[in-house]
Each structure stands twice: as C-alpha cells, then as structure tokens.
Amino acid sequence: xxxxxxxxxxxxxxxxxxxxxxxxxxxxxxxxxxxxxxxxxxxxxxxxxxxxxxxxxxxxxxxxxxxxxxxxxxxxxxxxxxxxxxxxxxxxxxxxxxxxxxxxxxxxxxxxxxxxxxxxxxxxxxxxxxxxxxxxxxxxxxxxxxxxxxxxxxxxxxxxxxxxxxxxxxxxxxxxxxxxxxxxxxxxxxxxxxxxxxxxxxxxxxxxxxxxxxxxxxxxxxxxxxxxxxxxxxxxxxxxxxxxxxxxxxxxxxxxxxxxxxxxxxxxxxxxxxxxxxxxxxxxxxxxxxxxxxxxxxxxxxxxxxxxxxxxxxxxxxxxxxxxxxxxxxxxxxxxxxxxxxxxxxxxxxxxxxxxxxxxxxxxxxxxxxxxxxxxxxxxxxxxxxxxxxxxxxxxxxxxxxxxxxxxxxxxxxxxxxxxxxxxxxxxxxxxxxxxxxxxxxxxxxxxxxxxxxxxxxxxxxxxxxxxxxxxxxxxxxxxxxxxxxxxxxxxxxxxxxxxxxxxxxxxxxxxxxxxxxxxxxxxxxxxxxxxxxxxxxxxxxxxxxxxxxxxxxxxxxxxxxxxxxxxxxxxxxxxxxxxxxxxxxxxxxxxxxxxxxxxxxxxxxxxxxxxxxxxxxxxxxxxxxxxxxxxxxxxxxxxxxxxxxxxxxxxxxxxxxxxxxxx
Amino acid sequence: xxxxxxxxxxxxxxxxxxxxxxxxxxxxxxxxxxxxxxxxxxxxxxxxxxxxxxxxxxxxxxxxxxxxxxxxxxxxxxxxxxxxxxxxxxxxxxxxxxxxxxxxxxxxxxxxxxxxxxxxx
Numbered sequence: 155x156x157x158x159x160x161x162x163x164x165x166x167x168x169x170x171x172x173x174x175x176x177x178x179x180x181x182x183x184x185x186x187x188x189x190x191x192x193x194x195x196x197x198x199x200x201x202x203x204x205x206x207x208x209x210x211x212x213x214x215x216x217x218x219x220x221x222x223x224x225x226x227x228x229x230x231x232x233x234x235x236x237x238x239x240x241x242x243x244x245x246x247x248x249x250x251x252x253x254x255x256x257x258x259x260x261x262x263x264x265x266x267x268x269x270x271x272x273x274x275x276x277x278x279x280x281x282x283x284x285x286x287x288x289x290x291x292x293x294x295x296x297x298x299x300x301x302x303x304x305x306x307x308x309x310x311x312x313x314x315x316x317x318x319x320x321x322x323x324x325x326x327x328x329x330x331x332x333x334x335x336x337x338x339x340x341x342x343x344x345x346x347x348x349x350x351x352x353x354x355x356x357x358x359x360x361x362x363x364x365x366x367x368x369x370x371x372x373x374x375x376x377x378x379x380x381x382x383x384x385x386x387x388x389x390x391x392x393x394x395x396x397x398x399x400x401x402x403x404x405x406x407x408x409x410x411x412x413x414x415x416x417x418x419x420x421x422x423x424x425x426x427x428x429x430x431x432x433x434x435x436x437x438x439x440x441x442x443x444x445x446x447x448x449x450x451x452x453x454x455x456x457x458x459x460x461x462x463x464x465x466x467x468x469x470x471x472x473x474x475x476x477x478x479x480x481x482x483x484x485x486x487x488x489x490x491x492x493x494x495x496x497x498x499x500x501x502x503x504x505x506x507x508x509x510x511x512x513x514x515x516x517x518x519x520x521x522x523x524x525x526x527x528x529x530x531x532x533x534x535x536x537x538x539x540x541x542x543x544x545x546x547x548x549x550x551x552x553x554x555x556x557x558x559x560x561x562x563x564x565x566x567x568x569x570x571x572x573x574x575x576x577x578x579x580x581x582x583x584x585x586x587x588x589x590x591x592x593x594x595x596x597x598x599x600x601x602x603x604x605x606x607x608x609x610x611x612x613x614x615x616x617x618x619x620x621x622x623x624x625x626x627x628x629x630x631x632x633x634x635x636x637x638x639x640x641x642x643x644x645x646x647x648x649x650x651x652x653x654x655x656x657x658x659x660x661x662x663x664x665x666x667x668x669x670x671x672x673x674x675x676x677x678x679x680x681x682x683x684x685x686x687x688x689x690x691x692x693x694x695x696x697x698x699x700x701x702x703x704x705x706x707x708x709x710x711x712x713x714x715x716x717x718x719x720x721x722x723x724x725x726x727x728x729x730x731x732x733x734x735x736x737x738x739x740x741x742x743x744x745x746x747x748x749x750x751x752x753x754x755x756x757x758x759x760x761x762x763x764x765x766x767x768x769x770x771x772x773x774x775x776x777x778x779x780x781x782x783x784x785x786x787x788x789x790x791x792x793x794x795x796x797x798x799x800x801x802x803x804x805x806x807x808x809x810x811x812x813x814x815x816x817x818x
Numbered sequence: 819x820x821x822x823x824x825x826x827x828x829x830x831x832x833x834x835x836x837x838x839x840x841x842x843x844x845x846x847x848x849x850x851x852x853x854x855x856x857x858x859x860x861x862x863x864x865x866x867x868x869x870x871x872x873x874x875x876x877x878x879x880x881x882x883x884x885x886x887x888x889x890x891x892x893x894x895x896x897x898x899x900x901x902x903x904x905x906x907x908x909x910x911x912x913x914x915x916x917x918x919x920x921x922x923x924x925x926x927x928x929x930x931x932x933x934x935x936x937x938x939x
Contacts, residue, residue, distance in 0.1 A: 155838075204829065205832055321918050429830070
C-alpha cells in the first residue's frame with residue numbers, strides 16, 4: 155500500500171501545527187496564554203510526531219518526541235516552562251520548532267537535513283529533560299520466556315462486563331489459534347438458567363493451551379485489550395510436569411468510569427471548512443470573470459431594444475446583472491483570508507529582534523479578522539516584515555532612553571487592519587522617537603535629493619521612500635543598508651496600494667498602507683485614446699480636467715508641462731506613449747478639446763492626455779504576461795462589454811518610462 | 819455487505835491514510851475531524867466500528883468513546899483508539915471510558931487493516 159500520496163497533507167498540516175506551536179509558545183512566554191494554550195501546543199507536537207512516525211520521517215519523529223515529552227511535563231504541571239531555573243525552555247522549544255520546519259522542508263523536497271541544527275536542538279531539549287526528576291523513563295519489558303517442548307497454559311475468565319467494551323472472547327481465541335494449535339476447554343459454571351440469562355453479560359470462561367514455542371509476547375498481545383476485564387493467568391508448563399495453576403494476584407480490576415472531565419471547547423474550533431486548491435478557486439474566478447463580461451455584453455446589446463416590446467427580456471437581464479454581481483462578490487469572498495495570516499508571522503520576529511537589540515517591545519494587533527485577497531496577503535508579508543524591522547531598529551528607543559523620556563521601558567508596536575470604503579488600511583504605529591526632520595533634510599542634501607525649503611512634513615517624510623536613502627547612524631545588519639523603504643513602496647504600489655508616513659517627534663511614527671481588496675477586479679476609469687479604450691486604475695486618478703492652451707508649456711522643445719493651479723506637472727500624450735495614431739485635435743492650433751487625467755504614480759503626479767473620458771466601471775483583470783508578454787506601461791487587460799480588449803494603464807510604468815525619456 | 823467504519827482524527831494526513839487503508843480493504847469509511855463531529859455523525863448513522871485518535875480539539879477520543887458508549891446502538895460496538903507509545907495512561911483512561919482496544923502509532927496500513935478485520939471478524 156503506497157501512503158506517499160498523503161505526504162503533502164502531512165507537510166501542510168505540520169506547518170500549520172508548527173505555526174500554532176510557535177504562537178502558543180510566544181503567548182506563554184509573554185504570559186498571555188490561557189489554560190488551553192499548553193494543550194494546543196502539546197496537541198500540535200503530538201500530531202506531528204504521530205504523522206511523522208507513520209510516514210517514516212524518523213528525524214522529525216525523534217525531535218518531536220523530545221518536544222512532546224517536555225510539553226507533557228508542562229501540561230501535567232510537573233514543569234514550569236517560564237521558570238528559568240529549569241533552563242530557557244521556551245527558547246529551546248522555539249528553536250526546535252524552527253529546526254522542525256527545516257526538517258519538514260527537507261523531507262518534502264528530498265534535500266539533506268541540517269544535522270548541526272538538529273543536533274543542537276536535540277542537545278538543548280535533552281539538557282532540559284535531564285534537568286528534571288520527573289522525566290520518568292517508561293518501564294517496560296515482560297521477558298519473553300519460551301519453553302521448548304512445553305506448553306502455555308492459559309486461564310481466561312472474562313469479567314461479566316467484557317462485551318460492554320466491544321470486545322469479543324472469540325476474537326481472542328481466534329487470534330491465539332493463529333499462532334499455533336490451541337487447546338480449548340470451555341468452563342460454563344457461571345452460565346445461569348436460560349430464563350435468567352442476560353445476553354449482555356459474559357458468563358463463559360476458558361482454559362486454553364498453546365505450544366511452548368509461541369512467544370509470550372504474542373499471547374500478551376492477544377489479551378492486551380482485555381487484561382483489565384478478565385482474570386487471566388498465563389503459565390509455562392514443562393513437559394509432563396504436574397499442572398499447578400493458581401490465580402494471578404492481579405485479578406479483575408474493576409473498570410469503572412472515572413469522573414468525566416469537563417469538556418474543553420473553543421469557539422474558533424467550531425468553524426466548518428474544507429480545503430480546496432487555489433487553482434480550483436482561480437478557475438472559478440476566471441469563469442465568473444467570463445460571465446461578467448458576457449453579462450456586460452448582453453447589457454450593451456439590449457440597450458438598443460425597445461423597452462416596451464421587450465419588457466420581460468429586459469427585466470430578466472436586469473436580474474441576471476444582479477445575480478452576476480452577487481456571484482462575483484461571493485466567489486471573490488472565497489479567496490479572502492483574514493490578515494491574521496500575515497500578522498501571525500510577526501510576533502516571533504519581533505521577539506527575536508528585540509532580544510538581539512536589547513530592546514523591550516510589545517506587539518499588539520487589532521482587526522486581524524479583516525479579510526484580504528490571498529494573493530495580496532502573501533505579497534504584503536515582506537513589506538510588513540520590513541516595516542516592523544524598521545520600527546524596532548530605528549523607531550523604538552533603548553529602555554534607558556525611553557525611561558529618560560518619561561516613557562514606559564517597553565515600546566509598543568501596534569498593528570491594525572480595517573476596511574475603509576472598498577480598501578483595506580493596514581497601519582503600523584510605534585511609540586518611539588519619531589522621525590527627525592532635520593536629520594532627514596540633512597541626509598537628503600547629502601544625497602542630492604531635491605526638496606523645497608518650506609516643504610511640508612509629509613513631503614519630508616516622503617524622502618525616506620526615495621531609492622538609496624538611509625538615515626540610520628550606523629548601518630545595522632537588521633534593517634539593511636537603506637535599500638528597503640523604496641522597495642517597500644514599490645511592492646505596495648505593485649499591489650495597487652499606497653503607503654504614507656505620519657510622525658511626531660518623541661511620540662512615534664505611523665506607517666499607513668492602503669490596499670485594494672483584491673487584484674482580480676479593478677475599479678477603473680475608461681478613456682478613449684487614439685481610437686482605443688484604455689482603463690486607468692481609479693486608485694491612481696487624482697482628478698480630470700480640460701486644460702487651457704495657455705497652461706501648457708513646452709520646455710526644451712520636447713517635454714511639455716501642464717500648469718495645474720500652482721504646480722507644473724509633466725504632460726504626456728497617451729496616444730504617443732502607446733504609439734497610436736494621434737487624434738486630429740492637435741491639427742487645429744489652440745484647440746483644447748483633449749482631456750487630461752491627473753494620476754499619482756511612483757510618488758509623483760503626472761498629467762495624461764486622452765481623447766475622451768468614457769466612464770467608470772469595474773473590470774475583471776486579465777493577466778497580459780501569461781497570455782502574451784510584459785508590456786511597459788501596461789499592467790493587464792480586460793474585455794469590454796462589446797467584446798473588445800482594453801489595456802489597463804500602469805501609471806507607475808508610464809511615469810518611469812517618462813522619466814527615462816526625459817532623462818535621455 | 820461490507821462493514822461501515824467511522825474514522826476520527828484531526829490530522830488530515832493521518833485520517834486520509836487510515837481511511838485509505840481501510841477503504842482499500844473493502845470497508846465503507848466515513849471521516850470526522852474531531853470527537854464532536856464524530857458524535858454528531860454517529861448519532862444519525864450506524865457504524866460497525868469506530869477508529870479514533872485520542873488528542874483532538876473540541877472533544878478528545880476518550881470523551882468520544884465515553885459518549886458513544888452511552889448511546890444504545892454503540893453499547894457493544896468495537897471502539898478503537900489510535901495512541902502513541904508514550905500514551906500508557908491514555909490506554910487505561912480509554913479502556914475505563916469503554917474503548918475496545920488500541921492501535922499504537924506508528925502502524926503501517928496493513929497492520930491497521932489486519933487489526934480492524936480481526937475485530938470485525
């Protein structure tokens with residue numbers, strides 16, 4: 155029987171188990187655990203061990219066995235994990251969790267295991283276990299005495315209640331008979347007259363004999379399940395020796411149910427769920443996307459129908475449109491996961507980092523249940539990790555500094571997630587020293603970054619996101635070398651999101667990330683450019699206006715700027731950018747029929763010239779790369795109601811290309 | 819008519835493995851992911867034997883056995899626990915709750931199948 159097919163499930167649940175252990179251990183370390191925590195951690199270790207043993211991953215079994223033993227002692231009150239006189243148990247357990255993660259990865263990919271790390275983790279756990287008197291070694295060992303030529307003589311007297319545990323004496327006799335020639339004598343003295351016979355009671359008893367070459371262990375095994383529910387004596391009888399059978403001293407312990415333990419229940423465990431592959435969900439989303447397009451097409455075609463002659467059809471189409479929208483929302487909901495999945499990666503990192511830097515940090519999270527598209531969750535983890543690192547490394551002060559400033563020794567990081575009108579906003583707040591405006595300006599001057607003299611705080615903070623900017627006095631190995639915040643902004647922009655900083659000297663810094671709920675649907679503004687339709691992501695659109703000719707300036711013959719109130723913005727003709735035939739509008743000098751859409755991209759604003767604004771609509775994003783190839787300035791495509799393809803403008807890409815051409 | 823079995827384990831891989839082993843042995847198999855779910859299923863459907871893990875959230879295997887034994891239709895049904903070697907006291911606790919017997923992890927699928935066949939013979 156091939157059981158390798160269950161390996162994938164084992165790896166996955168083991169990782170979940172390790173995550174549960176890690177968060178449980180962290181809660182215990184910071185004394186935020188409840189009575190159930192240790193049981194959850196123990197259960198996870200226990201499950202992994204059982205699975206690993208069954209699937210033959212010895213290294214994992216051995217290490218989880220040590221973990222489990224320690225946790226079992228803690229669970230039974232024989233060990234205080236937080237009590238440092240018994241060693242840093244939680245630290246060692248967390249390290250073991252890391253090593254286990256590595257072992258699982260190695261088992262999954264068939265790569266060699268990290269023997270050094272494994273040895274270290276084992277040694278640490280062994281040392282802890284040696285440190286307790288309670289680590290009682292299991293005493294085992296019934297010596298298998300074999301009697302050559304002799305026989306086993308077995309007296310088997312079931313307790314009347316034997317059937318009530320679902321056991322059947324016949325099964326045992328059959329099993330014994332499978333080992334050798336079984337001699338059976340049935341003893342029916344206890345059998346009452348038929349009328350008084352209770353079919354639920356065991357009345358019969360047996361004297362049995364087996365050849366002496368049957369191992370004692372095999373006989374013990376046959377009776378293992380019932381040894382508390384019968385009188386049993388097993389004796390080796392020499393050939394022709396007189397039989398002297400006396401009852402075993404340990405006879406018929408009464409198996410009564412001990413007081414039932416109160417049931418442990420947790421609300422979160424009540425969720426019923428099924429595990430479905432992401433591919434299936436994505437296929438479903440694709441299909442719904444097609445349906446939305448078909449529906450839009452029908453809508454468009456039907457708009458020319460005579461409403462009175464086709465009332466029923468139009469009502470049906472209206473209904474279809476509603477159903478489609480609901481279906482789309484419901485299907486999108488399937489991909490949604492609580493941001494907890496991303497947040498849960500952080501406590502461990504905070505703990506390790508704080509310990510390394512000698513800082514005291516408390517991480518609190520709010521709104522973990524806020525849901526976000528699975529793909530977004532995966533992509534937001536790296537930026538979040540980076541931001542949290544930055545906050546601990548640069549934002550929070552050392553305990554003595556904090557005390558001097560009249561603050562609590564322990565710095566607080568607060569991570570919140572909340573819905574805000576079709577977006578999710580994730581904020582990371584630290585109560586550290588705040589951003590230092592003067593230092594940032596000094597650094598910007600050193601790096602030659604342009605900044606106005608009377609720049610607002612927001613504009614100054616924005617400098618941090620510029621490539622190559624770093625204000626750390628000392629470059630630490632933690633927050634890197636000033637590569638980071640620019641990458642963070644880029645990664646978040648790639649998700650259609652936006653990041654900004656707020657800060658007050660001495661009071662701390664807040665990083666605010668605003669993200670769309672999903673990458674699969676986009677709120678767009680459709681515009682006509684050179685006879686084609688393009689979609690501008692609504693998140694990037696600042697405003698649209700019809701420019702006056704006198705507000706357009708041409709600099710150095712080529713580059714054009716548009717004056718919008720007090721700002722000059724680069725003006726870009728989208729038709730020219732995408733190499734489309736330019737509309738006739740510029741044939742007439744002074745004519746200003748074109749429209750301009752101002753978008754914010756890559757931290758700057760840009761005026762895009764289009765032929766016409768067509769409207770706002772939700773579009774289903776189709777990936778261009780998977781179907782064609784990557785095109786600069788285009789983030790994807792969608793299919794319009796009339797069946798035509800419209801490209802989705804990537805404002806960041808356009809801005810970058812524009813900068814390049816301006817620089818050239 | 820092949821026997822109807824209920825498999826209870828919160829570990830998906832173990833549960834699937836047990837279910838696979840037993841169904842390839844010709845048994846009808848239903849799965850439950852913890853004691854409470856198993857009890858809910860068992861109240862509405864008759865099983866010829868139940869194979870349950872011990873450590874589970876919501877309701878552990880021992881409490882499940884205790885509850886099942888209270889139901890008239892499970893008074894004499896074989897109820898097997900899946901335990902580990904270290905769970906010596908669990909075996910006694912399980913027996914006291916009314917378990918028929920146990921299987922010690924790790925076991926290979928053939929072993930499991932053989933044991934269940936023996937119990938149902």
